[in-house]
Amino acid sequence: MSVMQLANDATPCDAACPGTPLPSLRHPQVEALLRQHPEALHSLVDGLGSPLHLMLPQVFTGNVQRFQRTFEQHAVDGALLYAKKANKADCLVRACSQQGIGVDVASLGELEKTLGGGVPGPRIGISGPEKSQRLLELGLSHQCLLAIDSLNELRRLQQLAHDRGQAARLTLRQRPESHADSRFGLSPAECAQAIALCREDPRGLRLEGFSFHLGGYSCEQRVEAAAQLLTLCIDTRASGLDHCRRINLGGGFAVQYVSPQAWERFRQHNHPTHYHAGKSFSDFYPYGAPRACAEALADILAAPVEGTISLAQQAARHGIDFIIEPGRALLDQAGISAFRVQGVKDRRDSDGYALVTVQGSSFSLSEQWFNSEYLPEPVLLPASPREPEPFIACIGGSTCLEADMLTWRKIRFAHPVRPGDLLLYLNTAGYQMDSNESPFHEARLPHKVVIELDGGALRWQLDGLA
Ligand SMILES: Cc1ncc(COP(=O)(O)O)c(C=O)c1O
Known part of the structure; x- marks a missing residue:
C-alpha cells in the first residue's frame, strides 16, 4: 500500500459532520446491476448469506x-x-x-x-x-x-x-x-x-x-x-x-x-x-x-x-x-461486497450519528487491517421504500471487537438505514474482499457469486462451480 499523507490544513467540525463525500465510481455494468436488479441482490444475500461477494468477470x-x-x-x-x-x-x-x-x-x-x-x-x-x-x-x-x-x-x-x-x-x-x-x-x-x-x-x-x-x-x-x-x-x-x-x-x-x-x-x-x-x-x-x-x-x-x-x-x-x-x-470494478444490515444504534440525539452493525466483519474489507480505511462510500440498497432523509452513520461489523469497523468515517446517506437493508461496497475485488478473511467467531467464509449481465437478464452461479 502506498503512503498518502493527509493535508495539514484539515477542517475540524462538529460531531455530526461527515466530511467530504467520496462516492464510488461506477462501471456501466455495476450501474446496471444496482439499478435494474436490486431485488435479485437482496434475494442472493438472503439465500447465500452476508457478506456476499459479487464477481463480474x-x-x-x-x-x-x-x-x-x-x-x-x-x-x-x-x-x-x-x-x-x-x-x-x-x-x-x-x-x-x-x-x-x-x-x-x-x-x-x-x-x-x-x-x-x-x-x-x-x-x-x-x-x-x-x-x-x-x-x-x-x-x-x-x-x-x-x-x-x-x-x-x-x-x-x-x-x-x-x-x-x-x-x-x-x-x-x-x-x-x-x-x-x-x-x-x-x-x-x-x-x-x-x-x-x-x-x-x-x-x-x-x-x-x-x-x-x-x-x-x-x-x-x-x-x-x-x-x-x-x-x-x-x-x-x-x-x-x-x-x-x-x-x-x-x-x-x-x-x-x-x-x-x-x-x-x-x-x-x-x-x-x-x-x-x-x-x-x-x-x-x-x-x-x-x-x-x-x-x-x-x-x-x-x-x-x-x-x-x-x-x-x-x-x-x-x-x-x-x-x-x-x-x-x-x-478494477470487477467485484462488489454486499453486507446485510443487522441493526442500527441510533445515537443521532447524543452523538449526531448512528452506528450501523452489519452481518459480517471488516476482515472482508482488508484496508482496515493495514491500519487504514477503505474510503469509497457504500451504497444503500433499502429493503423497503422510504422517504428521503439525510442520515449520518458509521458502519461496524458484528464481531465483539471495538476495532471491527468497516467504515469509521461518518457517511451521509440520502435515506435512513434500517435492519434488512443492504450496504454495497463497490470495487472491492482488488485485495479488499478476501485477502484477510478468516473464520473468526466460527463464521463461515463468505461465498462468492459470479454475475453475468446479458441485456436485461442477470445470470448467477456460485464461484468454483462453473
Ligand atoms: C511480483 C508482483 N507482481 C504483481 C503484483 C501486483 O501488484 P498490483 O496488484 O498492485 O498490480 C505484486 C504485488 O505485490 C507483486 O509483488
Missing part, C-alpha cells in the same frame, strides 16, 4: 483488453499476467484461460489452482522470494517462468534442472536503485554473478530477461527501473544469451476508485472529527489517482528514455518485449 475481461490495446497502440509486444494474490475467485483464472493471458502466482496453492483452471504452464509466472522446493519443482516441470530472487535460489533451481534434465525458464529480479532497502531482488553485483552462472550453463538455465519489484504506484520509478533493465537486457543478449529479451514491469498500476476532484477535496478537509471516536489514520491508498490502470501503462510506455525515444520504441527497436503483472488494476 466480464468487467475483468474488459480491463484485460484495455491493457492489451495499450501495448498495441505503442507498437510493442506485451504479455499480461494476472497477479492472482489480489483475489482468490476461480472465475478469474477461468477468464484468464479464456482470454489467453497468463497468471502471476507466488505459492504452490496458487500454481495448482491456476494449472487446474486451464492456464498452461508456459503462460504462468512464479514470483515470491526463496521459493519452496516443491514450488520450484512444479514450476520447472510445467515450464513456468520463474522470477529468481537470490543467488541461492538460482543454484537450487540449477540443481533441480540438472536432476531432471530439463532447462529452467527464468528471469532475474534486480533490486531497483530507488528501492535499495527492499528485501526483494538481487543487487547489481549479485545479478552479474547470476548472469555469469546462466552463461556457463545454458542447458540448465535459460535466462529470458529481467524483472523488478517496486512498492507504491510511481510511474517515474517504473520507467527508471525498466530503462536500466532494458540496457542490461540488450547487453546480456549481446554477450551470447540469445533468449534474453523480456522485461517484466510487475504490477502496481493504480486504480481510480473515486473522482480525482472528490479525492483532492477530501485530502484538503479530512479531519478526525469526521470519524467515529475521533479516529485518525496516517495514510490512505491514493483512491483518486488521476492516471490509473491502462492509462498508467500508457504513460510508462510513452516516457522518453533516450532523447525523445520512448521506452516502448527503445524496446521494440531491440526486439525486447514486456510482461506486466497487474492485480488490482485488472480487478
